[in-house]
Amino acid sequence: MTATTRRTRLFDRLTRVAGAVVLVLILGFLLLPPLFVGVLSFANQEHFGFPPQEWGFRQYIEIGDSPAWGRAVLYSIGLAVPVAVLSVLIVVPAVLAIERSKLPGRRGIQAAGMSSLIIPIVAYAVAMYGVYAEVGLLGSYLGLVLANTILAIPFVLVTAGAALSQIPPDLELAAMTFGASRFRAWWQITLPLLLPAIFAGSLLAFVTSFDEAVFINFLGGAGQVTLPKAIFDSVRIGVDPVITAISTIFMVATSALMYLVARLRRR
């Protein structure tokens, strides 16, 4: 073995170790913050501090003592359910048209449907503020439902679109050969096959609305307090340790829903 190859081998081993070390740092960066929130939610303390002196369920008990959190959760759910329904009703017919028809401009509409994902959100919020001030939707329930729906649409569009492109159009053609109308072929063949994806999309829409925290600040009124808004207002003032418990419940709930979405999409 020559000196050069020995040096190359040493260099290779160093590169490999350095690569692995960086990977561990990245994984730590991604996984540790939520882990700290979860662990610290079991600290018994009135004012946040680290390390905590005592452990227990104090924060979780405090959530129950303050009805404001429950009201915020209910308000968020009351927004997220109609958003999930509305975005499915808007997107599913459009997905059928995009994947199954030859209408001109259908790919353009698909791309436009994704646009709310990439518009800088604060600029979008100002634009919506201007429109809502004009038509009197500021501080209204309907305004928030519509605004959250437009944010949820891309997720339903992607989920349902990907699923539909996997369902062979031949199935519809076969049904039509046996005498079904085009509408009946969609309704009885394609739609049932698409249902898991529609359900996954509506869950994503639900989570998107439940988690929405920017529009609510610009478009919501004083009485409209969603859970993200309540947390946001509290964290703005300081670190209330109760938030660790609320955040932990929030994380577990959204992670469970997202896991369900992943399972539904894999089928």
Added chain:
Amino acid sequence: MAPLLVALVALVGYPLIKLGYDSLTLGDGIGNYVTAVSGTAAQRSFLVTIGSSALVTAIAVIVGFWLSWYLVTTTKAWLRNLLWVSILVPFWLGTIVKNYAFVLLFARNGVINGLLVALGLEPVGLLYTPTAVVFGITYSLIPFATLAMYAVVSTINPSLVIAARGMGASRFGAMRQIALPLATPGFVASGSLVFALSIGFYITPVLLGGAQSPFVASVISANVLQYFNYPVACAQSVLLLLMAFVVIGAAYALVGRDRLVKALA
């Protein structure tokens, strides 16, 4: 298709057009733009926003490449699962929870300062700094960066790198000369998306940067909600939109629509 079209026109197209129109017709007209970028505070907010977003973009695409490369090349199932979970965790947490997690880490009596004091060191002021904001936005955008990168990196044949090494290249050299050039479209697609998203972040600058944080998002929100200076907020929003469109448009021209759409999906 009609309901979607109506929703997009009424809730995306019209608001954006009205934003541009209002920015030019209300208040001082074109003077809104002059106000938007004059004064040291306004100028500083744009510089800090652009600089921080550039830093976020650089970190996020490097992390995205790193994670994608291990995802594509690892043969260990447990590592692949761990990587997917780590990439998806920031997605699953919820906007507000992610930012709260960083408040807990960075606060004066938070986790990092607690550890520093335990080690006999002085506590440091981390919360309410642009550094904290960069960490927070990067955390939120790593999933986007990684998925966009993965769409490209997963098309690279890892045997090419093995072949290069068989022909005498070092591990580092093979990565630099074979893998990185092939991943260039991924860097462009994911970098442009991350930058466009980053400049519009609102929650993170406010919670981690403080109410007076020098980010455009905070300035815009103060103009709308505190000073009722809607015309100038419109002008500042239009400037953010233009930056995002220019960056995304450049990426579109460089790598095409498919890679950008794939990056989002």
